[in-house]
Amino acid sequence: MKFTAMSFTCPSCGAPQKFSPTKGMLVCEFCKRETAIDPKNQPIMEYSFHQALSNLEAEESKPIEKEVSCKKCGSSFTLTPYSFSSNCPYCDTPAITDFVQELTPKSMIPFKVTQKDARSRFEKWVKSRWFAPTAFKKYLDGNESLTGYYLPYWTYDSDTVSQYTGLRGDVYYVTVTKTVVENGKQRNVRVQEARTRWTAASGTAYVNFDDVTVGASKSVSRAILSALEPWDTTQLLPFDEKYLSGFEAEEYSIGLDNGFEFAKTKMYFKIEQKIRYQIGGDKQQIHSVNTQYNNTTYKNILLPVWTASFKWNNKTYNYAINALTGKVVGERPYSPTKIFFAILGASGVVGSVFYFEELKVWINGLMVGM
Numbered sequence: 001m002k003f004t005a006m007s008f009t010c011p012s013c014g015a016p017q018k019f020s021p022t023k024g025m026l027v028c029e030f031c032k033r034e035t036a037i038d039p040k041n042q043p044i045m046e047y048s049f050h051q052a053l054s055n056l057e058a059e060e061s062k063p064i065e066k067e068v069s070c071k072k073c074g075s076s077f078t079l080t081p082y083s084f085s086s087n088c089p090y091c092d093t094p095a096i097t098d099f100v101q102e103l104t105p106k107s108m109i110p111f112k113v114t115q116k117d118a119r120s121r122f123e124k125w126v127k128s129r130w131f132a133p134t135a136f137k138k139y140l141d142g143n144e145s146l147t148g149y150y151l152p153y154w155t156y157d158s159d160t161v162s163q164y165t166g167l168r169g170d171v172y173y174v175t176v177t178k179t180v181v182e183n184g185k186q187r188n189v190r191v192q193e194a195r196t197r198w199t200a201a202s203g204t205a206y207v208n209f210d211d212v213t214v215g216a217s218k219s220v221s222r223a224i225l226s227a228l229e230p231w232d233t234t235q236l237l238p239f240d241e242k243y244l245s246g247f248e249a250e251e252y253s254i255g256l257d258n259g260f261e262f263a264k265t266k267m268y269f270k271i272e273q274k275i276r277y278q279i280g281g282d283k284q285q286i287h288s289v290n291t292q293y294n295n296t297t298y299k300n301i302l303l304p305v306w307t308a309s310f311k312w313n314n315k316t317y318n319y320a321i322n323a324l325t326g327k328v329v330g331e332r333p334y335s336p337t338k339i340f341f342a343i344l345g346a347s348g349v350v351g352s353v354f355y356f357e358e359l360k361v362w363i364n365g366l367m368v369g370m
Contacts, residue, residue, distance in 0.1 A: 264293075
């Protein structure tokens with residue numbers, strides 16, 4: 001599918017302008033002309049979840065490769081599926097295209113953390129990783145750079161009503177006689193022993209949720225998307241393409257309905273806490289929970305992230321920095337050799353090669369679980 005890219009040119013010299021997190025406005029790369037982004041006086045709206053689902057029932061979402069024509073140099077290039085903002089690979093001019101997905105972002109949080117600051121935070125994070133291979137710690141000594149990405153997220157509001165059954169456990173103590181051995185002799189002692197009295201419990205828990213965020217991208221792992229939280233959605237601004245200029249951005253690849261299933265999992269933790277509080281006692285058992293989700297609404301939003309990746313031993317490790325808070329998250333490689341010699345040093349054992357194979361197995365298991 002062919003698209004003509006949108007870009008923003010400098011009023012003074014005609015060169016491309018890109019969004020600057022430091023200035024909070026468009027800045028020309030050549031003459032440094034600054035152009036303010038006029039705020040849009042639009043409220044951040046919530047949209048009916050069930051109405052949107054009914055409208056999307058007949059729609060089948062498919063990744064579409066976009067053939068883009070650069071507005072500045074006229075070159076053609078292809079964006080990756082779901083991408084709608086990038087830079088021309090020939091002249092580096094920002095290229096923003098139309099959306100393909102039915103639901104489009106109506107709000108976003110612009111980049112607050114600069115690439116320089118993100119890189120500094122990432123360097124500190126890398127250097128703090130114990131037992132990382134030397135190649136990992138030298139990673140940023142080269143020309144590798146972080147990529148600025150606006151990732152799609154869903155937010156969900158819902159008023160939940162949960163019917164539950166379970167047991168309340170109240171601890172009480174009884175005095176019992178036990179036989180103990182002291183100095184080779186047996187004797188009876190009286191001790192307090194804890195017991196639990198279980199009684200049936202049931203009820204209704206009401207929990208209201210506001211802006212439960214769920215990453216809607218398949219290009220970043222679920223673990224990283226979750227670890228980037230929390231997001232302060234009070235800082236959302238109405239969507240404006242000018243904030244995208246110079247950054248990558250993509251549409252959702254995890255649908256509205258599937259996103260809500262992830263949201264339900266996140267909601268359940270708070271629902272469970274409420275149920276346990278209502279059951280009371282010293283211990284609780286929850287046997288069944290039946291939750292209704294009422295007045296459910298959603299937003300499709302874009303959130304700013306700096307990303308990087310590191311390849312070592314034929315495996316790629318991915319990293320991300322929350323470009324609102326500066327939080328760094330990601331996977332990390334382990335150096336079996338460093339761990340091996342650290343254990344040798346700690347134990348004072350030299351030449352214990354016998355344990356090395358077992359250590360490698362443990363490390364491989366640890367890396368698989370990352």
